[in-house]
Amino acid sequence: MKIGAPKETARGEARVALTPESAQHIKKLGHECLIEAGAGEAAGFDDDAYREAGVTVVDGAQALWEAADVVIKVREPSEEEAGFLRQGQTLISFFWPAQSEELLEKCRAQGATVIAMDMVPRISRAQKMDALSSMANIAGYRAVIEAGNNFGRFFTGQVTAAGKVPPAKVLVIGAGVAGLSAIGTAASLGAVVRAFDVRPEVAEQIESMGAEFLFLEFDESQDGAETGGYAAPSSPEFREKQLALFREQAPDVDIVITTALIPGKPAPKLWLEDMVKAMKPGSVIVDLAAEKGGNCDLTVPDERVVSDNGVIVIGYTDFPSRMATQASLLYATNVRHMLNDLTPEKDGAIVHDMEDDVIRGATVTHAGEITFPPPPPKVK
Numbered sequence: 001m002k003i004g005a006p007k008e009t010a011r012g013e014a015r016v017a018l019t020p021e022s023a024q025h026i027k028k029l030g031h032e033c034l035i036e037a038g039a040g041e042a043a044g045f046d047d048d049a050y051r052e053a054g055v056t057v058v059d060g061a062q063a064l065w066e067a068a069d070v071v072i073k074v075r076e077p078s079e080e081e082a083g084f085l086r087q088g089q090t091l092i093s094f095f096w097p098a099q100s101e102e103l104l105e106k107c108r109a110q111g112a113t114v115i116a117m118d119m120v121p122r123i124s125r126a127q128k129m130d131a132l133s134s135m136a137n138i139a140g141y142r143a144v145i146e147a148g149n150n151f152g153r154f155f156t157g158q159v160t161a162a163g164k165v166p167p168a169k170v171l172v173i174g175a176g177v178a179g180l181s182a183i184g185t186a187a188s189l190g191a192v193v194r195a196f197d198v199r200p201e202v203a204e205q206i207e208s209m210g211a212e213f214l215f216l217e218f219d220e221s222q223d224g225a226e227t228g229g230y231a232a233p234s235s236p237e238f239r240e241k242q243l244a245l246f247r248e249q250a251p252d253v254d255i256v257i258t259t260a261l262i263p264g265k266p267a268p269k270l271w272l273e274d275m276v277k278a279m280k281p282g283s284v285i286v287d288l289a290a291e292k293g294g295n296c297d298l299t300v301p302d303e304r305v306v307s308d309n310g311v312i313v314i315g316y317t318d319f320p321s322r323m324a325t326q327a328s329l330l331y332a333t334n335v336r337h338m339l340n341d342l343t344p345e346k347d348g349a350i351v352h353d354m355e356d357d358v359i360r361g362a363t364v365t366h367a368g369e370i371t372f373p374p375p376p377p378k379v380k
């Protein structure tokens with residue numbers, strides 16, 4: 001089959017779904033690789049690098065979409081791109097089907113099979129295809145780098161001839177993949193790191209990275225729930241306790257990185273205006289939940305704003321694209337692992353096995369049907 005990657009069309013998107021390295025692996029599956037001219041440039045891969053890897057460089061998006069049996073890309077297709085899809089063609093990309101009903105219907109009507117990389121089930125066997133985690137890992141790392149770039153002081157404490165420098169204090173809220181990556185990065189730079197999550201089971205992971213888990217004392221009788229000392233995170237009592245904890249931290253911390261998300265819901269507001277006001281001038285907040293409305297009251301998606309008291313609030317939503325080379329290398333690896341599972345005989349023939357948990361889970365349109373949402377996976 002011909003596997004083709006077009007140039008991304010979303011504004012500011014620098015990533016690419018095929019790298020010269022991933023092409024080598026895809027070719028071993030018996031496929032041919034195509035790339036639109038210039039598609040890898042913003043990520044640091046020029047057309048010659050692809051040619052050297054045996055990839056055919058195709059001029060123009062339309063020619064690429066026409067030539068490819070399987071189109072691999074990063075972002076969900078634009079309306080124009082969805083219009084290029086044809087009967088029997090397969091698209092592999094991020095898709096966000098729950099938020100893209102019209103696009104889903106259009107792809108179905110075009111007769112294409114769509115595999116959504118954001119729908120890969122989070123089971124052990126599928127970790128190598130887990131593009132959400134690959135990108136979240138980069139976002140967490142980059143959030144710390146971005147914070148450092150805006151923070152006027154060292155992360156690490158130092159004793160120098162010119163004076164003693166205290167270490168920066170970093171608070172990470174939400175310890176999923178992005179949060180843990182931010183904790184590890186900030187700790188490796190020498191900061192004093194604290195972290196909080198509503199899931200107490202992450203305490204061990206946080207502590208193993210050299211950070212302190214901020215434990216929330218909560219009397220379960222307050223909400224009547226049998227949650228082993230923890231209130232249901234959605235209860236108003238829990239929220240009040242959580243906000244009180246953050247209020248206590250606000251004057252003490254220099255950098256806050258928020259990553260708290262609840263699947264399918266707007267981001268919870270956790271770092272309120274009064275907490276920003278209580279922070280020292282020159283402190284930095286990086287809100288990784290900006291795309292979902294932000295965890296901080298002052299966050300403006302895609303902007304860097306400075307509060308009246310001199311706190312910098314960063315709401316960028318394109319952290320992985322800001323590290324386009326690394327992000328493309330990891331994403332392209334996730335995609336080529338998906339292609340590996342779609343090519344069981346390694347003979348260049350795609351077998352779309354809807355009995356396979358991972359393929360079934362990620363497939364959102366197939367054989368003229370919308371196949372989203374999928375049934376729960378059979379295996380953990």
Ligand code: NAD
Pocket residue numbers: 121122123124126127130133136173174175176177178179196197198199233259260261262263268270
């Ligand atoms: P996410 O990006 O959806 O959310 C980030 C974090 O925010 C989560 O840890 C969540 O508990 C936390 N959060 C939500 N509300 C909060 C609040 N009010 N205050 C503080 N924290 C709050 O998370 P993610 O990175 O996608 O990871 C979600 C889960 O999936 C984790 O349990 C992770 O270990 C798991 N996971 C499993 C696999 C796998 O098995 N292959 C891969 C990746 C992630």
